[in-house]
Amino acid sequence: MITIKGQLAIRTVSGRLGLFNVGRLATSIGEFTIKDALLDQYQEGKYQGDFAIKQIRPSYYSHGGRLVVEIRAELEGMTLDEVTTLSEEDEEQLSTNVPDPLEEETATPLASPPVSEPATQKTSNSALASDEPFGMEPKTPAATIDTAADAELFGTVWPLTETVKLDTTVDRKRLRAQCSRMEQLGYSMDFKTQTWNRKAA
Known part of the structure; x- marks a missing residue:
């Protein structure tokens, strides 16, 4: 493994x-x-930051009748210092015509249970008869916590606290579902500490 300074453009x-x-x-x-x-x-x-690279290897995929070969680096971790917006050149280098890495992964059975995202609270007809003045929309209810489903989704990091560091070694599908759920529950990602923090009300 090597640690090296670099610039990571994410699209x-x-x-x-x-x-x-x-x-x-x-x-x-x-x-x-x-x-x-x-x-x-x-x-x-x-x-910008320091990147711990555990492996560098060639990788390829087919797209639109052509074979694309790329040099892929696998990260062990990273320490980030600052972030800026992507330039036009960055956007050109990061093509949007790429396969989803989730589709590249083999369809082997997961050791963890199936991922199910908890549903957010829906507005019922009774909620429409609110105490809001005539003509005003009732307030949209915040995402509610479904304890059983959230506990299954987050596993070892459950119950959630004000600051949460997700386990990025879980399978990709689960991590995406966790990130989506964190946003629903009012958390935002701090790229420097690599933790999710609950937003102030």
């Missing part, structure tokens, strides 16, 4: 299975494609 792509992130890491020893699951926690942007 969000809309795929068949939903949104996912892809990255391109520029370092003094070369540029590498990054498709690690931990990227799905981050917002689109260009991040």
